Amino acid sequence: MPAKLEGKAVNAPPRPAKTEPVPLATLVARADAHPVSGDLDGMVTGATLRAQHVQPGDLFAALAGARVHGAQFAQDAIRAGAAAVLTDRKGADLLKDATVPVLVHDDPRGVLGSIAAWIYGEPSLRLSILGITGTSGKTTTTYMLEAGLRAAGHTTGLVGTVETRIAGQRLASAFTTPEAPDLQALFAVMVEQGVTHVPMEVSSHALSLGRVSGTRFSVGAFTNLSQDHLDFHRDMEDYFLAKAMLFDGRSTREVVNTDGQWGARLVKTDTITVSTEHGADWTATDIKSSVDGEQTFTVHGPHTSFPVRLPMPGTFNVANALLAAACLTAVGIEPEAIAQGLSGVQVPGRMERIALGQQFTAVVDYSHKPAAVALALDAIRAKTSGRVIVVLGCGGDRDAAKRPLMGKEAASRADLLIVTDDNPRSEDPAKIRKAMVDGALAVEPRGEVLDIGNRREAIAAAVAEARPGDAVVIAGKGHETGQEIAGVVHPFSDRDELTAAIREVSL
Known part of the structure; x- marks a missing residue:
C-alpha cells in the first residue's frame, strides 16, 4: 500500500497552459503501436499514467505494475476524458469493452517517453538539459550547475531529489526523476516560463524504466558508482549498465569522472574527463581547506585555469565542482560565471552546517550509502579537533545488504555512533538497526556504539554528548521533511530537530 502523507494532498504534476493537439493516427505511426479497437480520427493533447491525473484529451498509459495492471484503472481514466489508452497485450485483454481507441505495444513503458515528448512538442530540443547520473554527488552537482548558469544570467529549471524548480519557483519532488509523461509536461512548462537550461538528476531507475526516454540531453555526466539500489538491480554490473x-x-556531450573503475569504462574518444587523482581534461591543484569547511583550489581545463572558492568540505566536493565546471563549459558558460556560481552554492541537506553559536560543529548530510558515509565522515574528521559523534540509520524496503556496511563505515570513523531509525517503511525498525549494529560491532578498533530507535531522541542524545571542538553529524535523511513508518509519512526534519536540540542545550 502506498504511503499516506499526513495533512498533505498529492497534487497533479504541472502541465503547459497550451498544447497543440496531435492526431492519434500520427502517434500510432511514430510509436509503431497497433490499434485493437476504436478509430484513430481523434486528437490527443496530453499524457499520463495515473488515472487520477487524467485531463480531457489525454492518452492514458495503462502499464503493468508490481501488484496490479494499470488497465484496471482505465475506465476511471476514460470517464475523466481520456481520448485513448496505450497498453500491452495483457492490458488490451482487460479492455475489450473500452469506448475509446486502445493501442497495443509490446513495450508501452519504453515508448511512453517518446510519445509524451511528441505530444508536448519535444520540449527537450528547446532546452539545454544537463543530466547528472551516478551514486553520490548528483544533487550537489546539479545545484552547482544551477548556480553557475544563474551567475551567467540564464533562466534555469532544476529537477532532482530535493526539489523541482521552474524559473525560481519551487515544487516538491516525489522522485529523483518524474515519470516520463510528467517529465515531458514539466519541460513544456519550463519552455513556456522562459527557462533556457535545466540541470537534472538522472537515476538508474529513471534510465531503466524509460522515464527519460524522449529526452535529449545537451550534456550527460557521471559522478561515481558505489553500492546502492541492489534491491532493484541484480548486481553492481547491472546497476552500472543502467547508469x-x-x-x-x-x-550530445559526455562528461565523466574517471577517478573510479566504473567511470573509466564510460570513456570514449570524445569523452570529456574529470579527475582529482590523475591526468584528465579537467583537474584541480592547490587544494586548501579552512577550519569552517571552505575550500580553495585552482581548476585546470582545456585552454583555461581559474581559481575557485567552494563553501563545502571534502575532496569529493572538489570532484563535483570539477564535473560542474566541465559541464558548464560544454554549454558555453565562461570561467568567471562558473567561479562566481561555485562560490555561493548552497545544497540543502548536503554537508549542511547548523551554526547557532554553539562550540561544536553540527552537520546534516544525506549520505545513505556506505561509500558516501565514509567520504562524509573522513571530510569531517580531517577538520575536527575533538570527537566525531554520528547519528545514522538505514531505510526499510531497500537494499538490505548495505546495512552492516553502513554500520561498519560509520563505527570505524566515529568516536560515538548512535544507530537509529531512518525510514523503516514496512519493516521492523529493530531488525534494521540490529543489522547495522552487527556491522558496527564487527569493526576493530571502533568507538562507542549505541542503539536509540527514536530518531528525535537519538539526535538529542548526540547533541547532549557534544563538547567544544566536537563534531555532530546527523546522516542519512538530509533534506527530507518526513519519516515513513508503517505506511505513514510523519513530519520530520533532521535540520529542525538538530536545531531544536542545540537550542535546548544552549538554554
Missing part, C-alpha cells in the same frame, strides 16, 4: 544508458547517444 551507462545516459551515454548511449542521447547526450
Whole structure:
C-alpha cells in the first residue's frame, strides 16, 4: 500500500497552459503501436499514467505494475476524458469493452517517453538539459550547475531529489526523476516560463524504466558508482549498465569522472574527463581547506585555469565542482560565471552546517550509502579537533545488504555512533538497526556504539554528548521533511530537530 502523507494532498504534476493537439493516427505511426479497437480520427493533447491525473484529451498509459495492471484503472481514466489508452497485450485483454481507441505495444513503458515528448512538442530540443547520473554527488552537482548558469544570467529549471524548480519557483519532488509523461509536461512548462537550461538528476531507475526516454540531453555526466539500489538491480554490473544508458547517444556531450573503475569504462574518444587523482581534461591543484569547511583550489581545463572558492568540505566536493565546471563549459558558460556560481552554492541537506553559536560543529548530510558515509565522515574528521559523534540509520524496503556496511563505515570513523531509525517503511525498525549494529560491532578498533530507535531522541542524545571542538553529524535523511513508518509519512526534519536540540542545550 502506498504511503499516506499526513495533512498533505498529492497534487497533479504541472502541465503547459497550451498544447497543440496531435492526431492519434500520427502517434500510432511514430510509436509503431497497433490499434485493437476504436478509430484513430481523434486528437490527443496530453499524457499520463495515473488515472487520477487524467485531463480531457489525454492518452492514458495503462502499464503493468508490481501488484496490479494499470488497465484496471482505465475506465476511471476514460470517464475523466481520456481520448485513448496505450497498453500491452495483457492490458488490451482487460479492455475489450473500452469506448475509446486502445493501442497495443509490446513495450508501452519504453515508448511512453517518446510519445509524451511528441505530444508536448519535444520540449527537450528547446532546452539545454544537463543530466547528472551516478551514486553520490548528483544533487550537489546539479545545484552547482544551477548556480553557475544563474551567475551567467540564464533562466534555469532544476529537477532532482530535493526539489523541482521552474524559473525560481519551487515544487516538491516525489522522485529523483518524474515519470516520463510528467517529465515531458514539466519541460513544456519550463519552455513556456522562459527557462533556457535545466540541470537534472538522472537515476538508474529513471534510465531503466524509460522515464527519460524522449529526452535529449545537451550534456550527460557521471559522478561515481558505489553500492546502492541492489534491491532493484541484480548486481553492481547491472546497476552500472543502467547508469551507462545516459551515454548511449542521447547526450550530445559526455562528461565523466574517471577517478573510479566504473567511470573509466564510460570513456570514449570524445569523452570529456574529470579527475582529482590523475591526468584528465579537467583537474584541480592547490587544494586548501579552512577550519569552517571552505575550500580553495585552482581548476585546470582545456585552454583555461581559474581559481575557485567552494563553501563545502571534502575532496569529493572538489570532484563535483570539477564535473560542474566541465559541464558548464560544454554549454558555453565562461570561467568567471562558473567561479562566481561555485562560490555561493548552497545544497540543502548536503554537508549542511547548523551554526547557532554553539562550540561544536553540527552537520546534516544525506549520505545513505556506505561509500558516501565514509567520504562524509573522513571530510569531517580531517577538520575536527575533538570527537566525531554520528547519528545514522538505514531505510526499510531497500537494499538490505548495505546495512552492516553502513554500520561498519560509520563505527570505524566515529568516536560515538548512535544507530537509529531512518525510514523503516514496512519493516521492523529493530531488525534494521540490529543489522547495522552487527556491522558496527564487527569493526576493530571502533568507538562507542549505541542503539536509540527514536530518531528525535537519538539526535538529542548526540547533541547532549557534544563538547567544544566536537563534531555532530546527523546522516542519512538530509533534506527530507518526513519519516515513513508503517505506511505513514510523519513530519520530520533532521535540520529542525538538530536545531531544536542545540537550542535546548544552549538554554
